[in-house]
Amino acid sequence: MGKDSKPKSKGKQPAAGASEDGASKGAGKGKGGKSADGLGTCTYVKARHILCEKQGKINEAYKKLQDGWLSNGDKVPPAEFAKVAAEYSECPSGKKGGDLGWFPRGKMAGPFQDVAFSTPIGVTSAPFKSTHGYHIILSEGRKN
Known part of the structure; x- marks a missing residue:
């Protein structure tokens, strides 16, 4: 989706807490369908993460x-x-600033992918x- 592109709305208003581009957390987790907020419809995500074994450290x-x-x-x-x-x-990705690069839907397990x-x-x-x-997780990009 380009910088000037806007996700097509199907009569839904962006969820409360939506960001400037109309995206909100937790909405639009459909697989392949269009959602009002544009989340959940992409095929790839670019992200960084921090992983710790202990909750206190994270x-x-x-x-x-x-x-x-x-x-x-x-x-x-x-x-x-x-x-x-x-x-x-x-x-091990911590040495690269947590960079996971681009990864497709289905590669990461459960809550991480969500x-x-x-x-x-x-x-x-x-x-x-x-x-x-x-x-x-720090989300850095999306693409289809």
Whole structure:
């Protein structure tokens, strides 16, 4: 979807808490169908993440992100997210600033995929648990 493109609405209003581009967390998780907010319809997501085995450590990383970027809400610049990922992440991707690159729908398991495909571009997710541990995701892009 191009910069000037707007998702087509089918009579639905954007959900409360929608971002400037009309996207909101948790909405439009359909597989392939069009949604009013444009989330859940893409085939690929580009993301960074922080993975920690212990909940206390992921909460510490999240607090560090929040403390540094309170005025931006949940929007942390990728370079700053990368610094925190390099410091806290226990995943090998942490050495690359948590960069996972582009990945298709169906590659990541359960909650990780759900959060990655429902977090608006430029937004940092709240910490969440998966089978691999605790994560924070920064969504960097979407494409079909």
